[in-house]
Amino acid sequence: xxxxxxxxxxxxLAVKAAHPTAVPIAGGTDVMVEINFDHRRxxxxxxxxxxxxLGEWTVGEEKVALGPSVPYTKIMENLRSELPGLAxxxxxxxxxxxxxxxxxxxNLGCASPAGDAHPALLASGADVEVESQARGxxxxxxxxxxxxxxxNALEPDELIKAVHxxxxxxxxxxxxxxxxNAMVIAVCAFGLALHPRTRSVRTGIGxxxxxxxxxxxxxxxxxxxxxxxxxWDNGKIITPSIAKQFAQLASGACNPIDDVRxxxxxxxxxxxxxxxxxxxxxxxxxxxxxxxxAVEGAA
Ligand SMILES: Cc1cc2nc3c(=O)[nH]c(=O)nc-3n(C[C@H](O)[C@H](O)[C@H](O)COP(=O)(O)OP(=O)(O)OC[C@H]3O[C@@H](n4cnc5c(N)ncnc54)[C@H](O)[C@@H]3O)c2cc1C
Numbered sequence: 001x002x003x004x005x006x007x008x009x010x011x012x013l014a015v016k017a018a019h020p021t022a023v024p025i026a027g028g029t030d031v032m033v034e035i036n037f038d039h040r041r042x043x044x045x046x047x048x049x050x051x052x053x054l055g056e057w058t059v060g061e062e063k064v065a066l067g068p069s070v071p072y073t074k075i076m077e078n079l080r081s082e083l084p085g086l087a088x089x090x091x092x093x094x095x096x097x098x099x100x101x102x103x104x105x106x107n108l109g110c111a112s113p114a115g116d117a118h119p120a121l122l123a124s125g126a127d128v129e130v131e132s133q134a135r136g137x138x139x140x141x142x143x144x145x146x147x148x149x150x151x152n153a154l155e156p157d158e159l160i161k162a163v164h165x166x167x168x169x170x171x172x173x174x175x176x177x178x179x180x181n182a183m184v185i186a187v188c189a190f191g192l193a194l195h196p197r198t199r200s201v202r203t204g205i206g207x208x209x210x211x212x213x214x215x216x217x218x219x220x221x222x223x224x225x226x227x228x229x230x231x232w233d234n235g236k237i238i239t240p241s242i243a244k245q246f247a248q249l250a251s252g253a254c255n256p257i258d259d260v261r262x263x264x265x266x267x268x269x270x271x272x273x274x275x276x277x278x279x280x281x282x283x284x285x286x287x288x289x290x291x292x293x294a295v296e297g298a299a
Contacts, residue, residue, distance in 0.1 A: 005047045008090065009267075012159060013133040020156035022046040025100035026054070028169070030110045031092070046134070050157075053098055054105070058092035064167060065129075068105020070159040075104075083121035083165055085191050086173030092116055092176045095183050105160045111152040111211070118146070118212035120174055122204030126165040132157040139164070141266040151261030166250045170194035171285035173278040175269045176206075187262040190274035194282050199223070199293075208254035209265045218249035218275065237288045243276050250275035 006012040016022060022044035034040040048054055054069040057079065064082050066075075072090035076099070080087040086104070093099050093116050107115040108128060121142045128145050132155060140153050147153055154160070155164040172193040172195060178184030189206035197255045201222050203215040225242045226232055253273035255266040 001042060001137050002044045003155055005042055005050055009161070011019040011052050011130060011171060012046065012048060012051060016159055017157050019044045019046070024048055024109065024159060026106050027071065027103055029098050029102040029243040030106055033111040048195055048241055055212065059167070061236060062166060064166045065298060066104060066163045068108070068163060069103045071101060072099035078255055082167045083124070084125055084168050085119070085174050085193055086117060086165065086176040088172070089116045089120040089189075092174070104163055108163070109154075110146060111150050113149065113209060113211055114186045114204065114207040115212070116176065116189060119189050119204030120172070121163070121165065122214050123172065123193035123202045124165050124168070126163055127165060128160060129162045130154055130158040131161045133226040137161065143214065149210045168193065171282040173281050175274040175278050177274070185261065188256070188270050188274070189265045190271055190278055192275070192278040192282055194286055196286065197231060199227060201226070203250065205250070205253060205271055208256040208271050210255065213253055215250040215253035215275065217221045218246050218253060221247045221249050222279070236288070238279065238283050243279055243299050246279055247276040
């Protein structure tokens with residue numbers, strides 16, 4: 001196995017173009033496990049750790065440009081107010097050691113349905129910026145990024161350069177079911193983001209379908225119900241029937257399997273429970289003032 005260590009982004013793209021089978025390694029918390037267990041024996045490892053900008057982020061007016069190698073710990077410490085959903089999800093990843101190494105780029109590179117960053121990225125409406133030497137850079141909407149079980153939209157000569165995530169304009173939540181509080185792969189997970197500026201809600205479901213997915217029917221139902229009832233303006237408590245219907249539709253968006261971590265029917269049920277709870281938490285926060293300022297005419 002050859003270890004390729006480009007010193008710059010341009011050099012990394014050139015190496016990937018010359019060796020499309022080279023496996024990028026950032027924190028290594030997925031790649032090294034696969035190599036140790038002999039699940040993968042790549043001819044080339046492409047080490048991205050000398051490219052410092054991949055570990056940096058920029059907070060813009062509308063979006064955060066997050067380097068793919070920014071470790072979860074730094075997201076938790078520095079981006080809690082800009083990206084609350086992703087910061088909450090980062091808290092639930094593994095242990096401090098893994099959170100100090102692993103980042104969102106690795107989660108996206110793996111595209112495991114159980115990756116904790118995915119529900120938050122789906123709920124906030126992120127774009128993944130990828131680049132190749134031959135064709136330059138392109139943005140992939142997160143909704144189009146996941147292509148199958150552990151498959152993503154990257155071409156063999158492309159690398160992830162950044163993840164562009166809208167800054168929160170309202171409350172966000174993340175919830176994960178596991179057998180304990182740390183070092184656990186999600187049985188299933190749910191992310192919810194309220195977007196008062198566009199009077200809309202977005203969701204993300206993890207570990208309950210072959211890929212991370214949005215609960216689009218649930219979103220559409222809730223968007224219509226909130227609009228119809230004037231909820232964004234009057235800040236009323238969401239009625240139990242609306243919450244129940246939202247939860248049922250979120251359950252319906254799942255297409256889970258039975259496996260050692262949980263049965264399909266448990267996953268469907270748990271996603272419904274998490275959908276209802278995260279809706280209540282975020283809505284209470286919105287009613288309490290966090291985000292309501294973004295709605296014109298909010299009382
Ligand atoms: C003990 C343990 C517990 C874990 N618990 C969790 C958990 O609770 N939740 C969770 O979500 N994950 C968990 N993981 C998995 C892992 O930590 C995460 O998926 C993490 O986000 C991977 O990031 P990394 O930088 O280490 O990726 P790496 O291992 O370096 O790479 C992962 C994949 O992404 C690709 N890649 C990395 N960077 C790029 C790039 N810039 N461009 C293109 N491809 C790229 C690699 O080629 C590889 O396919 C756990 C892992 C371990 C070992």
